[in-house]
Amino acid sequence: MDDQSGVTHRGSMSPQGVTGERVDPFESRCRVPCSVPPMFASVLQFHTEWAWMVILGNALGGLWCLGAHWIRALRVKALWWFVIFVEATIFVQVCLGVYMVAGEGFKAPQFHMFYGFVAIISVAILYSYRNQMKAQQYLLYGFGGLFLMGLGIRAMLVG
Numbered sequence: 001m002d003d004q005s006g007v008t009h010r011g012s013m014s015p016q017g018v019t020g021e022r023v024d025p026f027e028s029r030c031r032v033p034c035s036v037p038p039m040f041a042s043v044l045q046f047h048t049e050w051a052w053m054v055i056l057g058n059a060l061g062g063l064w065c066l067g068a069h070w071i072r073a074l075r076v077k078a079l080w081w082f083v084i085f086v087e088a089t090i091f092v093q094v095c096l097g098v099y100m101v102a103g104e105g106f107k108a109p110q111f112h113m114f115y116g117f118v119a120i121i122s123v124a125i126l127y128s129y130r131n132q133m134k135a136q137q138y139l140l141y142g143f144g145g146l147f148l149m150g151l152g153i154r155a156m157l158v159g
Contacts, residue, residue, distance in 0.1 A: 044106070047096040054093050054119075055152040057086035062145025069138035083141055087126075090119045090148065112159030119151045 061083045068074035094116045100106040101113070126144040133140045 043096060043100055043104070047093065047100065050089065050093055050096065051152060051156055054086070054089045055149050055156070057082075057089055058145045058148040058152065060145075061086045062142050062147075062149060064142075065138045065145060066142030069136075069142060075138070083145070086145070087123045087148070090116075090123060090152075093152075094120055109159050112155050115151050115155035115158070119148055119155075122148060122151065 061079075064074060064079055064082065068079055097108065097113065097116055101108055122144065126141060129140060130137055
């Protein structure tokens with residue numbers, strides 16, 4: 001049956017009789033909960049998939065840095081460009097999350113947001129210690145990258 005807005009309703013039997021359940025026109029096309037508008041669904045989907053870039057990228061960057069601590073051949077300029085890129089992915093991820101919460105009214109678990117902001121602070125701490133730990137900078141960024149990977153995994157588990 002249709003109401004004045006043109007939205008189709010599904011009738012279902014309940015002990016009280018037939019109830020009109022609202023049918024979402026995007027229900028068959030949407031992979032996320034259908035109460036989410038399509039534009040927002042694409043941002044949520046990108047945020048979910050980009051999390052793998054953050055996690056895997058920081059894992060690879062951390063392992064590369066740890067390897068470079070012991071193997072001189074791995075100490076190439078591309079290592080630092082990769083570290084910069086994967087740490088920047090965290091900022092992209094957090095900006096997407098902030099957009100969804102502040103701009104679209106999405107409700108995210110508190111600890112999910114906490115881990116995102118801790119990741120940003122961790123990147124800042126790693127950067128601030130780079131001169132003081134010049135002799136061990138590969139260890140600093142190696143374990144730092146693995147720590148950031150762990151924060152990303154934890155954020156996915158609680159969110």
